[in-house]
Amino acid sequence: MPEMWTRGEGHDARLVERLRGGCDLVGRDGELSALRAALSAHRLVTVTGAVGTGKSSLARTVLAPTPNGPCRATVQVRWHDGIPVGRRALTGRIARALSASGPPQDTTGTDVTAVVRSFPPGDVLLLLDDVDPVHTECVGLVQTLLMALPALRVLVTARRPLGLGDEKVVHLGPLRVDAAPARGGARERAAERTPAPSPAAELLLSRARERGWSEEAPDPAAVAHVCRLLEGVPLALELAAARLGECTLAELAAHIEDDQCRLADPAPVLRRHRSLRTAVGAVHALCEPAARTVWRRVSVFAGPFTEAAAVFVCADSGLAPRDVPPALALLTATGVLQVLGDPGAVRRPRYRMARSARDFGTERLTAAGELPLTRDRHGVHFRGVAAVAETLWNTGLQRQALQTVHEEHDDLTALVRRGTGLAGTAVTDADLRGPESTCAEATAPDPAGPDLAAPGPARPDLAGPDLIGPAPARPDLTDPDPADADLSGASPAGLDLAGRAPARPDPTGPDPARADSTGHAETALETVLHLWFWWAVHDHAAEGSAHLSALLPRLPAGSALVARGRWLAAWLCAGEDPRGAQHLLELAWPVAVLDGDEALVGRIAHVHGILAWERGDAESAAAYYREAADTVPIGAPGGPPPMVSLAALAIVQAHHIPAAAVRTARRALAQETGGNDAWATALAHYAHALADHRAGRAGRARHRALRALADLESRVDAPRARTALRRLLASLGPAAVPLRTPVPQYRPPARPHVGLLPRPAGRRTVPTALDQAE
Secondary structure, eight states, rough: OOOOEEEEEEEEHHHHHHHHOOOOSOOOHHHHHHHHHHHHHOSSEEEEEEETTTTHHHHHHTSSOOOHHHHHHEEEEEEEOOOOOOOHHHHHHHHHHHHHSSSOOOOOOOOOHHHHHHSSOOOEEEEEEOGGGGHHHHHHHHHHHHOOTEEEEEEEEOSSSOOOEOOOOOOOOOOSOOOOOOOOOOOOHTTTTOOOHHHHHHHHHHHHHHHTOOOSSOOOOHHHHHHHHHHTTTHHHHHTTTTTTOOOOHHHHHHHHOOGOOOOOOOSGGGGGGGHHHHHHHHOOOOOHHHHHHHHHHHHSOOOHHHHHHHHOOTTTTTGGGGHHHHHHHHHTSSEEEEESOTTSSSEEEEEEEEHHHHHHHHHHHHHTTTHHHHHHHHHHHHHHHHHHHHHTTTOOHHHHHHHHHHHHHHHHHHHHHHOOEEEEEEEEHHHOOSSHHHHTTTTTSOOOOOOOOOOOOSOOTTTTHHHSSOOSSSOOOOOOOGSSOSSSOOOOOOOOOOOOOOOOOTSSGGGOOOOHHHHHHHHHHHHHTHHHHHHTOOOOHHHHHEEEEHHGSSOOTSSHHHHHHHHHHHHHHHHHHHHHHHHHHHHHHHHHHOOOOOHHHHHHHHHHHHHHTTTOOOHHHHHHHHHHHHHHHHHSOOOOOOHHHHHHHHHHHHHOOOOOHHHHHHHHTTTGGGGGGGHHHHHHHHHHHHHHTTTTTHHHHHHHHHHHHHHHHOOOHHHHHHHHHHHHHOGGGGGEEEESSSSTOOOOOSSSTTTSSOOSOOSOOOOOOOOOH
């Protein structure tokens, strides 16, 4: 067995005693093995990671005496908190550690040659712990020592690598917060269907019990929620464990959801770990001024962001755009930012800021007086993102449009919340759903589905927004017709989207005293209107209704923007609250007429058609849909194209005049923009297939529905349209129901049926031959 001896200087005695006393690391078995293997194969190993991930604990654990260790001697040097940095300060520390003489005081001017001569002969392992304050000196010193001492090995802990040749980097990330499924030897636990606790939960509970916490069976869901909020950072988990003796898990979650930086420990192992704010502040103090500026400004992002977004938000007269990317790289290297995506991929990487760093940055942003301006720039940028997403949708790149909204959803939601006066509070599922309602029950589809082979009812629902709009609130599942495929509107109950007093007060609603300026509300409403397809097509009607109900009362009632918002709110709530939708349309219509907004006038007529169809008035519904199709200009942004109104008209006609429905469906498919809009094309094909089904041509209807479903699933995710097509196929016979995407090899033409019918020259005021045939 080799002789082990250790000399150390500058390290914290409490940390060493804690490790010697059996305070084992939790969830770091893989990292320990990787570090031991790296020390055996490399002369220079650096343990990197963000603040609070346990780099020092891991390094000192691996230095425990072992019979087969790679070195017979270890020299440990730790940089103390608060010690000023002088010239050759690290060199002096190493010299004192080797001599093991004199009190721990700063020595400058020590010659590197003297340090080299002080090293003992043979294999020596030098631990340089927490060297971020002297990172530049450490790079040159380590390079010199490795060249002068061939038997020397160096282990470094820092937030970023040294960047030297043959350096092996072991990155330490947060602990896993999700429970792993039981496997192998845990058969009893698997039989009980109880997953093993995650490493983060295990660390939180073990440290809490070490401090006297005596709760025997804590709620696993509450523990997991706290761990997710803390993002698995070991230091944050240990600081939170110190609070469990004073509050419950639910109270702790509310505390850290508001501001993680307030977590503190009156008796920390390391001085800078007395609070999470102090630990993050130590990183901030070592950053360059440009990096500090970028740090506090990008803290306004609620989710992942791109480099271009950071440049737009951060750059101003005091910070050039070219200075932002280097600052992002530095913050990434120090663990403040995390890069999402594969390096070198086609798509540019996205950055994500840790929750504690974001809370600290928000504090610095507020203290600098830059919060209002930075939020304004953030709002302008993401209003533009929403506009780009709508353009992608209207030009045929609908899958990309949905992906854009999905990626930027956190920041888009934060923008809307600022406009509604909820800025600064945590985003919860209740905020996205709106006030408590029966939407969850109402949108649940009937497991058996309607009987689509039965005759049509007196009050069919197919023209409602399930197929040509958002999800239903209360589908009529007793109606046995294919026209009843969950196509009424959706909106949380009790929402007064017209600005009237709600029937049931919402105690969790926004406080008007906390509302931002009208400009913020206008930006938020414009963003919501740009994302009409996300609410209506992608099954997020409840979320859109909640946003509109909070935004509309904050803006002038007679503005054109509010009129468009009232139209969208009426569309989203038409199925559940027809009277409210009717009132909204009555308020929006005069403004649209006075402004000469043909697109809005036509879309108001479309929602009137939905309401008439809900009342069972097929004749009025057909008239409204016809007016909408003739009034909305082709290619008009801000809502569904006239092709959708034509599809709705064909659905109404299919119940009484299938031949006219076929002609209307063909007219819809012949629209100039039909090939670009997979959703509207699917609606038109659905109407055509339904008309064939009503005319007794089941085989043709089945073939058309299969083609429409294949095209829809390959181009865009439209849940309600997909469900309606599947239910129509189910009504045509079991053989027609596909297990997965039907006919995946088939690719329909980009613009089917173009030229079969002439395009209308303009708005029609006299009935045509097609109208007279009906």
